[in-house]
Amino acid sequence: MTHQEPxxxxxxxxxxxxxxxxxxxxxxVMREPPRVLRAVDYVSFSVQPGETLGxxxxxxxxxxxxARTVLRLHEPTSGSIVFDGKDITRIPLAEMTALRRRMQxxxxxxxxxxxxxxxxxxxxxxxxALHGVAKRGELRDRVVAMLENVGLKSGHLGRYPHxxxxxxxxxxxxxxxxxxxxxxxxxxxxxxxLDVSVQAQIIALLGTLKRELGLTYLFISHxxxxxxxxxxxxxxxxxxxxxxxxxxRALLNxxxxxxxxxxLSAVPQIDAGSRRERxxxxxxxxxxxxxxxxxxxxxxxxxxMDVCRREAPVLRKNGxxxxxxxxxxxIEHAA
Amino acid sequence: xxxxxxxATDRPAPLLSIRGLKTCFPTxxxxxxxxxxxxxxxxxxxxxxxxxxxxxxxxxxFASVIGLIRPPGRIAEGSIHFDxxxxxxxxxxxxxxxxxxxxxxxxxxxxxxxxxxxxxAEQICEVLVAHAQDLPRRNRWRAARARAIEMLxxxxxxxxESRMDDYPHxxxxxxxxxxxxxxxxxxxxxxxIADEPTTALDVTIQAQVLDLISDLRREFGxxxxxxxxxxxxxxxxxxxxxxxxxxxxxxxxxxRDLIAHPRHPYxxxxxxxxxxxxxxxxxIKPIEGQVPDLIGLGGTCRFADRCELRLPxxxxxxxxxxxxxxxxxxxxxxxxxxx
Numbered sequence: 001m002t003h004q005e006p007x008x009x010x011x012x013x014x015x016x017x018x019x020x021x022x023x024x025x026x027x028x029v030m031r032e033p034p035r036v037l038r039a040v041d042y043v044s045f046s047v048q049p050g051e052t053l054g055x056x057x058x059x060x061x062x063x064x065x066x067a068r069t070v071l072r073l074h075e076p077t078s079g080s081i082v083f084d085g086k087d088i089t090r091i092p093l094a095e096m097t098a099l100r101r102r103m104q105x106x107x108x109x110x111x112x113x114x115x116x117x118x119x120x121x122x123x124x125x126x127x128x129a130l131h132g133v134a135k136r137g138e139l140r141d142r143v144v145a146m147l148e149n150v151g152l153k154s155g156h157l158g159r160y161p162h163x164x165x166x167x168x169x170x171x172x173x174x175x176x177x178x179x180x181x182x183x184x185x186x187x188x189x190x191x192x193x194l195d196v197s198v199q200a201q202i203i204a205l206l207g208t209l210k211r212e213l214g215l216t217y218l219f220i221s222h223x224x225x226x227x228x229x230x231x232x233x234x235x236x237x238x239x240x241x242x243x244x245x246x247x248x249r250a251l252l253n254x255x256x257x258x259x260x261x262x263x264l265s266a267v268p269q270i271d272a273g274s275r276r277e278r279x280x281x282x283x284x285x286x287x288x289x290x291x292x293x294x295x296x297x298x299x300x301x302x303x304x305m306d307v308c309r310r311e312a313p314v315l316r317k318n319g320x321x322x323x324x325x326x327x328x329x330x331i332e333h334a335a
Numbered sequence: 336x337x338x339x340x341x342x343a344t345d346r347p348a349p350l351l352s353i354r355g356l357k358t359c360f361p362t363x364x365x366x367x368x369x370x371x372x373x374x375x376x377x378x379x380x381x382x383x384x385x386x387x388x389x390x391x392x393x394x395x396x397f398a399s400v401i402g403l404i405r406p407p408g409r410i411a412e413g414s415i416h417f418d419x420x421x422x423x424x425x426x427x428x429x430x431x432x433x434x435x436x437x438x439x440x441x442x443x444x445x446x447x448x449x450x451x452x453x454x455x456a457e458q459i460c461e462v463l464v465a466h467a468q469d470l471p472r473r474n475r476w477r478a479a480r481a482r483a484i485e486m487l488x489x490x491x492x493x494x495x496e497s498r499m500d501d502y503p504h505x506x507x508x509x510x511x512x513x514x515x516x517x518x519x520x521x522x523x524x525x526x527x528i529a530d531e532p533t534t535a536l537d538v539t540i541q542a543q544v545l546d547l548i549s550d551l552r553r554e555f556g557x558x559x560x561x562x563x564x565x566x567x568x569x570x571x572x573x574x575x576x577x578x579x580x581x582x583x584x585x586x587x588x589x590x591r592d593l594i595a596h597p598r599h600p601y602x603x604x605x606x607x608x609x610x611x612x613x614x615x616x617x618x619i620k621p622i623e624g625q626v627p628d629l630i631g632l633g634g635t636c637r638f639a640d641r642c643e644l645r646l647p648x649x650x651x652x653x654x655x656x657x658x659x660x661x662x663x664x665x666x667x668x669x670x671x672x673x674x
Contacts, residue, residue, distance in 0.1 A: 058537035059508075165625060195388040196564060200608035200621035222537060225610030229619055252612055266542035268567030270594060270609055275571070281539045283493070284507045 007085060008046035009184055009216050010070065015043045015079035017062075017069045021289070037289055039065040041240035042079065044315075049183070052210070052217040054231030054248065056224055056263070058285055062240040063220050067186045070218070071103050072096050083184070101131055104177040108189035110169035114161040120147070121157040124175045131180060146175045149212075150205060167198035171205070178209060187219045191226060203230060224267050228252050233321075236260045239288055239296045242315065246322025256324045258301050295327065303328055348419075349376035350526055350558050351400065356413035358392075358399045365630040369395040371582040373413070374655075377526065382552060382559040384573035384590065386566055386605070390626055391579040393562050394443075397528045401438055402430050418525060436466040439519035443531040445511035449503040456499040459483040459518050466522045486517040490547060509540035516548065523555050530562045545572050566609055570594050575661075578602050581627055581637040584655070588662030598664040601638045636666070644668050 017040035022032050039062045047053045055063045068074045070081055072088065080089045088099060107113035114123055125143045128134040134142050144154045150171040161169055170190060177185055187206065191199040203226060210217060221227050227234055228248060235245040236259065244257040255261045262279040269275045281300045286292055292299045298308040307327050316333075318324040358370040370392040377383050387393045399410050400422065415422040417438065425433065442448035450458060463470060463479035470478045480499075487495035490513040503511055512532060519527055529548060533541035549572055552559050561573055569576050569590060576594075577587040578601065586599040597603045604622040611617055624641035636642070636649040648667055655663040658670060 058539065167625075196605065196608055197388060197622040200619045201623070203610075203619055204621050223610075224538070225612055228612055228615050229610045249615060252615065262539055264612065266538040267612060268542075268545075268565060268571045269613065270567050270570045270606065270611070271613060272570070272591070273613070278542065281543075284509055284540065285537075 006049060008082075009049040009051075009084055010047040010218070011080075011082040012046065012070060013044050013080045013082075015040055015066070015069060015081065016077045017065055017074060018077040035289055038240055038291070039288065040069060043237075043240070043242050045235055045242060045245060047184070047216055047218060049216055050214060051233065052219050052231045054227035054234040055218065055220045055237060056222065056227050056234060057237035058263075059222065060239075060285055060288060061237040062288075063237050064188055066237070067105070067188055067218055067220055071100070071105060071186060073105070098131075101127075101133075101180045102182050103184045103186075104180065104182040105186040105188060106170075106173050106177045106190045109193055110166050110173055111161075111193070113173055114169055116161050119158050119160055120152075120172055123161070123172060124179055127176060127180050133180065142179065143175075146179045149178070149209065150175045151201075165198075166194050167201060170194060170198075170202055174202075174205065174209070178213065178215075181213070182215070184216045184218070187217055189220055189222070192221065192223065199226070206230070224252070224264060236263065239286065239291050241296060241325065242323075243297065243326070244318075244322070244324040245315070246319070246324075250319065250322060256318050256322070256329055257326050258303050258328070259297050260324075262300075262302075295325075347379060350379045350418055351375070351377040351560075352414075352416045353396070353400065354414045356396065356399060356415065357411045358395050358404060358408065359411045360408040362630075367629045368411075368632065369408075369582055369629060370399060371632070373579075373582075373584055375577060375584070375587075377558050377560060379525070379558055380552075380556050381575060382549070382561060382573045384569035384576040385560060385562045385579060386564065386569055386576060387579035388564060388626065390581070390629065392582040393579050394530055396579075397440065397530065397560060397562060401434055401440055401528065403440075431465075435462050435524075436522045437524055438526045438528065439522070439524040440528040440530060441512070441515045441519045441532055443534055445508065445515045445535070446503060448515060449511060451503055454500050454502055455487070455506075455514050456480060456483055458514075459486060459499070459521055462518055462521045483517075483521070486521050487514070489551070490514070490517045490520075491543070492517070509536050509544065512536060512540075512544055513547070516544070516551075520551060520555070524557060526558045526560070527552075528560045528562070531564070532561070533568070534564070541568075548572070566594065566605060578605070581632065582629055583637060583665065585638065585666070586662075586664040587655075588659065592659060592662055596659070596662075598658045598662070598669040599638075599666045600642045600644050600668075602664075604641075 019037040019039060021035040021037060023034050043066060057063050065074060069076050076089055080087055121143055124146060125139050128139055128142060147156060152171055191202050194202060209215060219230050231248045233246060234248050234251045235242045238259050244260045255264055262281045265276040265279045279302060283300050286299055294310050295308040295313050298304040305327060313325040313327045315323040315325045318329055353373055353375040356370055356373040357368060360367045360369055373396050385393045398404055400415055404410060460476055460479040460483050463482055464475050483499060484495050487499055492498060492510060492513060533544050536544060545568060548559060563569060573590045576590045577584045580601050586593060586602045597606055607620040610619050622641055627637055634652060636653045639645045639649040653665050653667055655665050656669060658664050
């Protein structure tokens with residue numbers, strides 16, 4: 001990061017989120033050892049105003065937990081979250097609730113994330129009512145304006161979620177997230193549940209809204225093609241760690257970390273010319289309850305060395321504005 | 336062997352031949368024709384890709400092939416021939432002899448497709464005991480177990496011998512999909528129907544599973560039908576492809592040719608909306624509009640409402656027409672040179 005840049009909208013330092021399993025009463029009585037799941041393992045990153053940071057990784061790598069901890073939908077275990085210059089890591093819930101006007105989330109599943117008993121007007125208008133920002137008469141106008149922004153009509157106001165297709169439901173979810181004029185929006189796999197043609201419509205909509213409303217996105221997806229098209233920068237997660245982060249183009253065209261390489265080479269490509277040599281991974285994602293020693297990726301890495309089994313690599317500068325955590329790169333830099 | 340088509344051409348008789356298939360489901364809103372006039376051939380040893388969005392009829396087509404359409408749904412018209420036999424006249428005993436032995440299918444969601452109350456070993460051995468003719472009559476289960484271990488190793492389950500007595504929920508998503516493939520391939524079927532085998536999986540595991548299917552296809556010389564919504568998967572793994580839209584095949588041809596020179600506007604649309612890693616600046620062009628309701632269709636091109644190229648003449652039933660070598664499209668403008 002260069003010093004001319006404005007201060008980040010979101011700055012996350014050494015964020016940790018630990019879940020304690022087996023600590024129910026029965027387990028305590030039976031003296032079972034508690035099991036610790038470190039879903040987010042001392043992660044640091046920042047997001048500039050107006051930027052889209054893409055977050056990729058396999059299921060279970062902690063990307064959703066990270067995003068939700070940033071919004072304090074989950075309480076962080078340690079570390080700090082600074083939003084627009086204000087440390088929000090430990091602020092009281094009432095204060096956090098007020099701040100949520102500026103931090104919103106779009107969920108993955110447009111079926112499960114809308115209350116089936118509420119009409120579109122109630123769903124989209126609820127944030128306005130909760131935060132007391134719109135008066136009774138004004139509320140409907142603002143909901144209508146928002147619906148039109150996301151490509152729905154005022155005639156949809158009285159309808160219920162089951163009367164809409166998956167793509168339309170996702171538009172309702174987007175309207176609900178944006179009606180308070182937030183500056184920061186977490187998009188948690190917003191298109192994964194949709195058919196490809198609908199997916200493209202929603203991606204286009206999110207892009208338009210971002211430009212028109214000056215939004216900043218933290219965009220989570222396991223679809224690397226989607227991330228490549230929406231993000232300015234990309235962070236790659238593996239078992240709770242960010243293993244590589246950098247500008248989209250550089251990272252996707254010339255990945256440095258072996259995991260990023262493997263992930264990219266596994267994406268099926270439609271044109272034969274652009275297929276990459278497959279970096280084959282063996283085995284499955286290890287259990288996050290018992291992450292491997294040293295570098296967590298060493299059990300699947302085709303280039304694992306002795307040092308990888310002993311020591312965890314740290315994120316280091318790797319080219320312009322990019323960071324990667326890999327012993328192999330450190331050796332290359334030293335040479 | 337019954338030849339379903341004249342052998343005037345040099346092509347061998349297809350392993351599976353579907354003609355004019357029409358599968359309907361009565362609903363409260365009316366009769367839904369989920370598959371409407373599908374013609375398809377699968378040649379021995381080939382991998383055919385079936386692409387389409389939800390509701391395009393791709394899964395229902397192959398559920399019809401292996402007799403999994405539940406009443407009140409029914410096959411209304413058409414013929415299905417497999418390896419010389421007419422599948423529409425098969426009795427329950429005939430189905431039992433065919434399914435699992437000659438045709439096998441893997442389902443999209445391995446967790447719901449596998450029986451949660453049986454161990455993996457029991458589920459594989461069940462198929463082998465029922466179908467494998469070369470197993471000895473005595474100690475049949477023990478022999479089946481030995482072969483099950485072999486199959487699990489083949490699909491890459493680590494420590495197969497000790498893990499096969501575990502239940503499906505004890506395996507990860509990728510491993511469950513492999514187990515289902517092991518069950519499907521246990522009796523070396525002539526045809527494997529893989530319905531979205533990797534949709535629920537992460538890309539690195541997806542690549543492992545698809546490579547495995549391709550390797551086993553070459554090894555056993557079987558035919559594979561790969562049902563997917565992902566054109567990238569089709570491009571990398573299939574020989575031929577059929578694109579389905581609203582219950583019909585709208586374009587079919589050799590994979591490479593079809594992807595390089597798509598002739599139907601829907602196929603072009605599908606290709607245009609794939610985010611490409613190779614060209615991050617290429618915009619993703621959405622296809623505007625929605626898939627039509629499958630009730631009471633007919634008398635028009637089904638894609639017409641979303642098509643930028645539509646003409647008044649599109650308001651009629653459009654037949655498939657040849658547009659290249661073994662390449663056909665259901666569009667009156669398929670032959671034109673369009674940008």
